[in-house]
Amino acid sequence: MGAQRFLPAEISLPALREAARRCKGCDLYRAATQTVFGDGAPDARFMLVGEQPGDEEDREGAPFVGPAGRVLDRALEEAGIEREAVYVTNAVKHFKYEPRGKRRIHRKPTVGEINACRPWLEAEMRLVDPEVTLVLGATAARALLGPDFRVTRHRGEPVPRREGAYYVATIHPSAVLRAPDRDEAYSGFLADLTVAAGLP
Ligand code: URA
Numbered sequence: 694m695g696a697q698r699f700l701p702a703e704i705s706l707p708a709l710r711e712a713a714r715r716c717k718g719c720d721l722y723r724a725a726t727q728t729v730f731g732d733g734a735p736d737a738r739f740m741l742v743g744e745q746p747g748d749e750e751d752r753e754g755a756p757f758v759g760p761a762g763r764v765l766d767r768a769l770e771e772a773g774i775e776r777e778a779v780y781v782t783n784a785v786k787h788f789k790y791e792p793r794g795k796r797r798i799h800r801k802p803t804v805g806e807i808n809a810c811r812p813w814l815e816a817e818m819r820l821v822d823p824e825v826t827l828v829l830g831a832t833a834a835r836a837l838l839g840p841d842f843r844v845t846r847h848r849g850e851p852v853p854r855r856e857g858a859y860y861v862a863t864i865h866p867s868a869v870l871r872a873p874d875r876d877e878a879y880s881g882f883l884a885d886l887t888v889a890a891g892l893p
């Protein structure tokens with residue numbers, strides 16, 4: 694169990710992306726279409742970390758291209774974060790779902806799956822080494838900030854990662870879409886992104 698033994702000898706983003714295509718570090722590769730690796734500027738100031746690819750991401754092979762990605766794109770623009778300054782990835786690189794008729798229903802990754810996949814995320818973090826890492830939801834928080842971190846309590850608060858670099862946790866953009874009051878949820882999400890955008 695674990696992605697570590699699938700990591701390439703040469704550590705670069707293109708080499709990682711290629712090697713991740715063949716990862717069997719947990720069982721999630723079996724039912725998914727393909728590995729959805731991170732994407733974006735290799736020298737990005739902002740790294741965005743989600744949970745796992747969704748249905749559309751699984752088909753297209755790129756992160757945040759579905760409904761949650763559209764919420765994210767709008768909020769990034771409104772927060773003044775340029776898409777070119779961003780690297781987007783997920784804590785878990787394969788789509789986990791349950792078939793229901795013709796649909797595929799998202800299922801939450803387990804702690805074991807998050808841990809198995811973490812070597813990819815850690816390698817991306819080391820290479821991109823962003824100044825600001827936006828942690829989108831509880832799964833990404835678990836992967837990056839540990840089991841004791843509570844997004845609901847500490848969202849929007851910069852957490853130091855190294856000298857001059859921070860994490861900022863917020864809710865997942867899918868949670869905005871599921872919220873009883875979408876406008877209110879979106880405003881909170883945008884406020885957290887605005888904090889991240891304004892960091893020194
Ligand atoms: N949700 C995520 O966490 N990541 C994606 O790439 C898409 C939806």
Ligand code: SF4
Pocket residue numbers: 695696713716717718719720721722728785786787806809810811
């Ligand atoms: Fe490997 Fe991660 Fe996919 Fe599991 S989810 S097979 S660890 S890439």
